[in-house]
Structure formats: structure tokens, C-alpha cells
Amino acid sequence: MKKKIGFVAIGQAGGNIGKLFEDRGFSVLYLNTSQEDLRTIRNAKYTYHIAGGEGCNKDRVKAKRLVVDDFDNISREVYEKMDVSMVYVIFASGGGTGSGCGPMLIDLLLGDIASGESSIESIGAITVIPDEKESPRAHINCYECFEELTGIEGIASVMAIDNSRGNKLALNQRLVNVFCDFIEIPSRHKDVRGNIDRAEIEETLKSKGMLVVTKVPAKESTTAAVLESFGRSVFAPIEPDRVIKYIAISSAGTVDVEAMRKEVGVPVDVFQTYNDKATICCLAGLNYPKARLEAVYRKAVENQELILKNLQAVSGHGMKKGVDFLSAAKPSGAEPAKPKASRRELMKKYMG
Known part of the structure; x- marks a missing residue:
């Protein structure tokens, strides 16, 4: 990946x-x-x-x-x-x-x-x-x-770090760590009950809307704990409107995806695998x-x-x-140089 x-x-x-x-x-x-x-x-x-x-x-x-x-x-x-x-x-x-x-x-x-x-x-x-x-x-x-x-x-997907949730540099590091944990699921987590492949990771990342990821140790991985962990994550709060496109999850502990759906909404698809170390859960296609x-x-x-x-x-x-x-x-300033015709309308959109 x-x-x-x-x-x-x-x-x-x-x-x-x-x-x-x-x-x-x-x-x-x-x-x-x-x-x-x-x-x-x-x-x-x-x-x-x-x-x-x-x-x-x-x-x-x-x-x-x-x-x-x-x-x-x-x-x-x-x-x-x-x-x-x-x-x-x-x-x-x-x-x-x-x-x-x-x-x-x-x-x-x-x-x-x-x-x-x-x-x-x-x-x-x-x-x-x-x-x-x-x-x-x-x-x-x-x-x-x-x-x-x-x-x-x-x-494609947008991830929004919320600086009100802690130290800026620490939040940056947590974002990078949890993103890497998520995209490495296909190579690290294999289970006879089901796997997540790279194409499913890519499809999740490419979905329009907000994307959030959380990670919870196996011994703490209950459905309630995973849902609660999103409120402590680096990301801006999830809207309560239950709009969602994908759930991608590598489950540990006693996480019940069906129970999660009742809380976060019914996604278009669920990608799921299992491991014994930590639950890594991604919600994608959320509203801003x-x-x-x-x-x-x-x-x-x-x-x-x-x-x-x-x-x-x-x-x-x-x-x-x-x-x-x-x-x-x-104060008024010089007008920007005229862009090429093929990009003019987009540039006008941003320059007013």
C-alpha cells in the first residue's frame, strides 16, 4: 500500500x-x-x-x-x-x-x-x-x-485532525500511526473467518466524505469501547446523522459489528477480518x-x-x-496572471 x-x-x-x-x-x-x-x-x-x-x-x-x-x-x-x-x-x-x-x-x-x-x-x-x-x-x-x-x-476521503483534542505534535503522530495500522491490515491480519484485501482498503480510502480510524487493544475491545474510542480519537467528532458508506474493521475481543451498525448507521458494505492484538476500525463516507x-x-x-x-x-x-x-x-492587489483556458473556470472559482 x-x-x-x-x-x-x-x-x-x-x-x-x-x-x-x-x-x-x-x-x-x-x-x-x-x-x-x-x-x-x-x-x-x-x-x-x-x-x-x-x-x-x-x-x-x-x-x-x-x-x-x-x-x-x-x-x-x-x-x-x-x-x-x-x-x-x-x-x-x-x-x-x-x-x-x-x-x-x-x-x-x-x-x-x-x-x-x-x-x-x-x-x-x-x-x-x-x-x-x-x-x-x-x-x-x-x-x-x-x-x-x-x-x-x-x-476522495478527508481526514480532519481536531487540534482541540490535545497536543498538536502528538495528534499528528497518532494520525500517522493509526492510518498506517489501517492500510497494513491486508498484509498483517489473516483469518479463516474472513480477510480484508488491498482493493477493499483502497475503496474505503477513495470514498467521498469524512474518514475516521480508531484502535483499541484486544483486552479492551468491546463494541461500546470501540464506539467510545472515536470520541477520544484525533479526529473531529462524528455527526450523529448515521450517514456512512463503509465500515472496515479488523476485530479483536468481543466487538459486534451488527451492534455497531445500529449506532453508526447502515453502510453500503462492511469489510471485516480478525486478529488477536487490537481492534482497528475505520468508518468512511461520513458527513463533514x-x-x-x-x-x-x-x-x-x-x-x-x-x-x-x-x-x-x-x-x-x-x-x-x-x-x-x-x-x-x-487591500486590493494586482490581479493574478491569466491561467490557461483549460483551467480558467476552476481558477476563477477560487479567486472570485
Whole structure:
């Protein structure tokens, strides 16, 4: 599976997670608008500095303009370095470079797949939701980022680390560990009662919607304990709407999948095998974490007056209503270079 999955890590947060995957043997391409941030990634095999970038300082529009201007080179780097069938784009939703570039880059690369310009089969995302203590701008960026991310047609699974659940670096490591545990099920877990093959892992990863994974030691593996463990995982909370596409599980202990279905919903399919060490359970095709994003939205709205006051002091523009909290308050800048006609509409979508 490591030969089939690659990662494009954008920005500093994306780079931190990407390095953990590279250390586990995956191919990783690091993209950044800051040359200084790229230099902090030790022993990285593939790095690319987005042309004209000197960091984005949480400015999503600035990041998008840089991608528009340099997309031909960025896409060439992705296709040359990622000799894989599936790519996950990693970025923090609350930052500038990753938040601005991430959804737009995914959409543009999916456009290349649809037009036959890429041999990559699917593209998913790993993103990070900011802690409540992070800045108002981080919450605004997060909400705007998810507005774009949720509107992408053809995207594969999305994993969302929730930074309110603990130490950032520890959460990153836990995400990488549990992801690797999941994709290694076909090679490590065999049982006469049933197996999960690589095609089923791939199908689970390629399903559109949120994807969450948990791991519970065998001696603690009851149905209730596995369900409860999702609430302590690195991921944003699961919506209670019972929308689900797949359950993929390697069971230990006394886990009852039929009882799980009554709690999480009836999936299109269940992929199941067994082992005697730990239960590894993946739920895929879930709805986006609306309740968590509503909390992000409320945090942003609470600070609108303060943000408006601070931005008006330097820009003189007013605040407009709606999701795009900051765009009307930013000083006007140069228009991005005209993209090629085949990508113009997608780029217009993100640049307004």
C-alpha cells in the first residue's frame, strides 16, 4: 500500500505531518510559499518552493494567487514525484499557505485527472481544524477553507485532525500511526473467518466524505469501547446523522459489528477480518463535522467587530456578510496572471 499512496504536504503544518509519513516509507512532496519553512524539514527528499512566495502570513488569497501563477510548475512536480495511484494533500485549514492552496490545488489536480492529463487515480485530503485558543483569523480561514473543500466534486476521503483534542505534535503522530495500522491490515491480519484485501482498503480510502480510524487493544475491545474510542480519537467528532458508506474493521475481543451498525448507521458494505492484538476500525463516507465547524463559525462571528476595526485601520474597506469574512476587508492587489483556458473556470472559482 505504501507504493500506491503518496502525500503532498503544503505549508508548515502540512510539512510536519508529511515528514512523519516520509519517515514511515511513503513518498512525500513538500510545497511551501516560504523557503525558510522548507529548510526546517530535515532530510526531505522532494521539496518545491512556490514561485514568488515569501510566506503568506495567514492570507488565503495571497496563497491562491501564487498557485495560479505557478500551477504548471507545481503540477509537474506532483506528477514527476508522485508515482502512485492515490494522493492525499495535507494542510492546516486555519493557516495561509495550506488553507489557501489546499482545496484549490486538489480541485485543479482532479481536473487534470478528469481530462486524462494525470495518471493519479484519486486525491483526498488530510487537514487540521484549529484549537479554540487559536486566533480569530485562524477560525475564519478554517471555515472558508471547509466551504471550498466540501464543494469539491470527485474528492476522495478527508481526514480532519481536531487540534482541540490535545497536543498538536502528538495528534499528528497518532494520525500517522493509526492510518498506517489501517492500510497494513491486508498484509498483517489473516483469518479463516474472513480477510480484508488491498482493493477493499483502497475503496474505503477513495470514498467521498469524512474518514475516521480508531484502535483499541484486544483486552479492551468491546463494541461500546470501540464506539467510545472515536470520541477520544484525533479526529473531529462524528455527526450523529448515521450517514456512512463503509465500515472496515479488523476485530479483536468481543466487538459486534451488527451492534455497531445500529449506532453508526447502515453502510453500503462492511469489510471485516480478525486478529488477536487490537481492534482497528475505520468508518468512511461520513458527513463533514457540521457541529465542530459551527463552533468554528461562532468563534469567527464573535470576533467580527474586533477584526473589522483592526482591518479598517489599514484598509478602509467594510466587512461584508457571509462566509468570506475577510475578502472585502483586504487591500486590493494586482490581479493574478491569466491561467490557461483549460483551467480558467476552476481558477476563477477560487479567486472570485
